[in-house]
Amino acid sequence: MHNGNNRKKHGSVKVTRRNSKQQLTLSELQSRFEDQSISKPGDESTDSSDASIPTPSTSASNNSSNANTTTTNTARMSRAQRKASSPMAPPFMVSAPGKVIVFGEHAVVHGKAALAAAISLRSYLLVTTLSKSQRTVTLNFRDIGLDHTWEIDSLPWNVFKHPTKKKMYYDLVTELDPDLVEAVKPHAAAVSTDKPDDVRKIHRSSAAQFLYLFLSLGSPDSHGAIYTLRSTIPISAGLGSSASVSVCLSAALLLQIRTLAGPHPDQPPEEAEVQIERINRWAFVGELCIHGNPSGVDNTVSAGGKAVLFRRSNYSKPPSVTPLNNFPELPLLLVNTRQSRSTAVEVAKVGRLRVTHPQVTEAMLDAIDKVTMSANEMITSEDFEGDNDELEKFGALFRINHGLLVSLGVSHPRLERIRELVDHTNIGWTKLTGAGGGGCAITLMRPDASPQALQELEQTLAAENFERFETTLGGDGVGVLYPAVLRNGTDEEGGEEIDQQKFENAVGIEGIERLVGVHAASNTQERREGWKFWRKAVNLTR
Numbered sequence: 001m002h003n004g005n006n007r008k009k010h011g012s013v014k015v016t017r018r019n020s021k022q023q024l025t026l027s028e029l030q031s032r033f034e035d036q037s038i039s040k041p042g043d044e045s046t047d048s049s050d051a052s053i054p055t056p057s058t059s060a061s062n063n064s065s066n067a068n069t070t071t072t073n074t075a076r077m078s079r080a081q082r083k084a085s086s087p088m089a090p091p092f093m094v095s096a097p098g099k100v101i102v103f104g105e106h107a108v109v110h111g112k113a114a115l116a117a118a119i120s121l122r123s124y125l126l127v128t129t130l131s132k133s134q135r136t137v138t139l140n141f142r143d144i145g146l147d148h149t150w151e152i153d154s155l156p157w158n159v160f161k162h163p164t165k166k167k168m169y170y171d172l173v174t175e176l177d178p179d180l181v182e183a184v185k186p187h188a189a190a191v192s193t194d195k196p197d198d199v200r201k202i203h204r205s206s207a208a209q210f211l212y213l214f215l216s217l218g219s220p221d222s223h224g225a226i227y228t229l230r231s232t233i234p235i236s237a238g239l240g241s242s243a244s245v246s247v248c249l250s251a252a253l254l255l256q257i258r259t260l261a262g263p264h265p266d267q268p269p270e271e272a273e274v275q276i277e278r279i280n281r282w283a284f285v286g287e288l289c290i291h292g293n294p295s296g297v298d299n300t301v302s303a304g305g306k307a308v309l310f311r312r313s314n315y316s317k318p319p320s321v322t323p324l325n326n327f328p329e330l331p332l333l334l335v336n337t338r339q340s341r342s343t344a345v346e347v348a349k350v351g352r353l354r355v356t357h358p359q360v361t362e363a364m365l366d367a368i369d370k371v372t373m374s375a376n377e378m379i380t381s382e383d384f385e386g387d388n389d390e391l392e393k394f395g396a397l398f399r400i401n402h403g404l405l406v407s408l409g410v411s412h413p414r415l416e417r418i419r420e421l422v423d424h425t426n427i428g429w430t431k432l433t434g435a436g437g438g439g440c441a442i443t444l445m446r447p448d449a450s451p452q453a454l455q456e457l458e459q460t461l462a463a464e465n466f467e468r469f470e471t472t473l474g475g476d477g478v479g480v481l482y483p484a485v486l487r488n489g490t491d492e493e494g495g496e497e498i499d500q501q502k503f504e505n506a507v508g509i510e511g512i513e514r515l516v517g518v519h520a521a522s523n524t525q526e527r528r529e530g531w532k533f534w535r536k537a538v539n540l541t542r
């Protein structure tokens, strides 16, 4: 599955403690990062014209991402000359997980509860800031073949920074501004003009999402940068791929304008929570650009990690999010139909059903809410131990929730096929997860399921072109690797800089994970060398 070349040191840059290029030690860089809290009272602008910029690394300036539209403009030059040169920051990386919705998808869009958990599959965004003379931003979404460069000075800053439109980095934005959407449109339409319509449509919405966030959080003085994304989450499969991309973009842009503190290991959890909330708010805006009508559960789980009970009763207010710290380690089988679909389309189907059959639909959404709340009651009970009887009861909730989703019209024959195969072997209880219409199913496995039956099921699934995923539930949310250097050297040597080209070309989950420093540590958890995460307080009571 993986590209053996990624193992080779050949061509990679070794960062030593006194790298001639950076002239800063790793710990100096780290402490500068840790000092980057500018959440000071009275500091109310998303502008950060004095933000420090990363060094243009050799790999970045040579890279394929065609930063070839650089212009020189006198006004810009004089701005650059006026400013004392700020210390250079190196490339850095942010990462955010996908999720599974265990109960409550679709109902959650209509104010009901959902129970969801982060998974170990993640998106990774490498940010390489360019030198002052390179006045371009490049979006390189490698997995979907989108690679486009805009000139920063050609973007509609006048519309986004107009006093009646301008937003602060801490604002709660619950809907897109139609004027801002209009202003972004022609710039998003410029991408992938040579690609087929269906591909262009996806690229345009990714471009619109990026530009909306970049223009909201950046400023005309923002430094040029290349944003390169790779993900181990299957796209449009119900595992929150779009939310994890939104969280990465939001976190990267907020870090670049220096509005986030940490993350660092001894950061007070309350402070970490504020940073997560800030990232999550803008990630929701990114989701609005892709989905139209998201509940916010996906970006909330992706930003904060672990597992939560989520409900958004009033869209103009923040949702209620209850962390489930003792979420049980459920034996889950995660299977992808390989039938991709759009979340926006599936959500719209339920919206239409609500119009044509209001009472029936409301009753089904209420029933899903009751399923979710029953599941929540079970797993938060002091007495829950996950024994056979309890899992039997919990499993029945999977079955009921799936039945209701079928009735809402969001299943798919391929999902029904998985359920049929699992039911036939009697190894557990299955439901679709995420938006449905294809995508993934989760099966809660009976503890006494026969290993032989499971093996046979896996063979049948493979033969019918289903894909099985190994993942663990309840991991960390958004995290940062700053600088983008693997701590794989001795103290003297520092580590190995993550090479842009290798990152772009890494093959498969293994290839990407090896490159960003993920190591298998035990059956359930992996080690992420050098990565730091914002972590909320742990409430030890159930």
Ligand SMILES: Nc1ncnc2c1ncn2[C@@H]1O[C@H](COP(=O)(O)OP(=O)(O)OP(=O)(O)O)[C@@H](O)[C@H]1O
Binding pocket: 141, 142, 143, 144, 202, 205, 206, 229, 230, 231, 234, 235, 236, 237, 238, 239, 240, 241, 242, 243, 245, 290, 291, 298, 341, 342, 343, 344, 433, 434, 435, 436, 439
């Ligand atoms: N690896 C990726 N690279 C670039 N863009 C991505 C990537 N993964 C997801 N996206 C964006 O997210 C869109 C898919 O979002 P969609 O909501 O349909 O699926 P999902 O998030 O995987 O499913 P669900 O919302 O049910 O969890 C893609 O069309 C693309 O715009």
Ligand SMILES: C[C@@](O)(CCO)CC(=O)[O-]
Binding pocket: 101, 104, 105, 106, 107, 108, 109, 238, 240, 293, 294, 295, 296, 297, 298, 343, 347, 434, 435
């Ligand atoms: C279908 C849905 O409930 C979950 C998608 O992962 C949509 C949403 O909550 O935004």
